């Protein structure tokens with residue numbers, strides 16, 4: 149389990165987090181939805197060690213860790229592929245940096261290219277393929293990290309709706325076939341409901357969990373599943389109340 153306890157972060161006079169708590173069971177898919185500027189990326193920056201908390205703890209499987217940088221792989225909206233390196237060489241970056249056996253790493257990456265539908269594109273440069281293919285390559289690179297926890301900061305938001313839909317299956321593959329624990333930020337409520345075991349609705353700053361929506365429908369899900377329609381109405385109503393400062 150990833151356990152975030154009483155996390156506090158202040159930027160000058162800005163209280164972004166003031167005792168933020170979250171518990172994410174191992175192997176689950178958690179989704180964060182909240183108003184723009186509420187502190188979601190700051191939370192990920194704290195988890196990856198980019199910024200330090202003023203107070204609070206993060207623990208993974210019962211051990212308090214300075215941050216989740218050593219247990220988490222991070223994937224962002226921007227694929228951050230190096231434009232001058234082939235897709236294969238981009239995917240191999242984590243293992244190259246870690247000094248892993250090159251032949252074994254290449255074999256592993258080749259199998260992942262196959263699973264992500266990128267077989268035959270290994271020698272292409274990032275500029276020669278579509279945005280969806282770039283994100284699939286970024287997913288391969290994420291899996292090369294061998295980290296159990298995967299932090300996803302709006303990984304699909306730059307893509308068109310059809311490409312996003314096709315990548316949802318790959319995100320579920322990360323959870324179900326690769327047994328990763330996923331924590332994803334998205335602004336797309338429907339996307340969150342299609343993927344999440346637990347969807348957390350967040351408040352404005354200082355950011356807190358307003359409500360947790362537990363989804364039981366088996367995956368892959370359909371947007372017209374009655375549970376999802378009910379949940380979407382509830383999530384939108386809660387966000388509306390938050391944005392209108394309605395304390396109900």
Ligand SMILES: Nc1ncnc2c1ncn2[C@@H]1O[C@H](COP(=O)(O)OP(=O)(O)OP(=O)(O)O)[C@@H](O)[C@H]1O
Nearest residue numbers: 159160162164182183184185186187188189190191
């Ligand atoms: N390094 C920093 N220094 C000062 N203020 C910062 C820093 N990082 C973030 N902030 C502020 O913290 C607040 C929360 O920002 P953050 O990017 O975490 O929000 P967010 O929920 O990810 O927003 P969005 O959904 O729009 O991406 C903002 O007011 C932002 O200006």
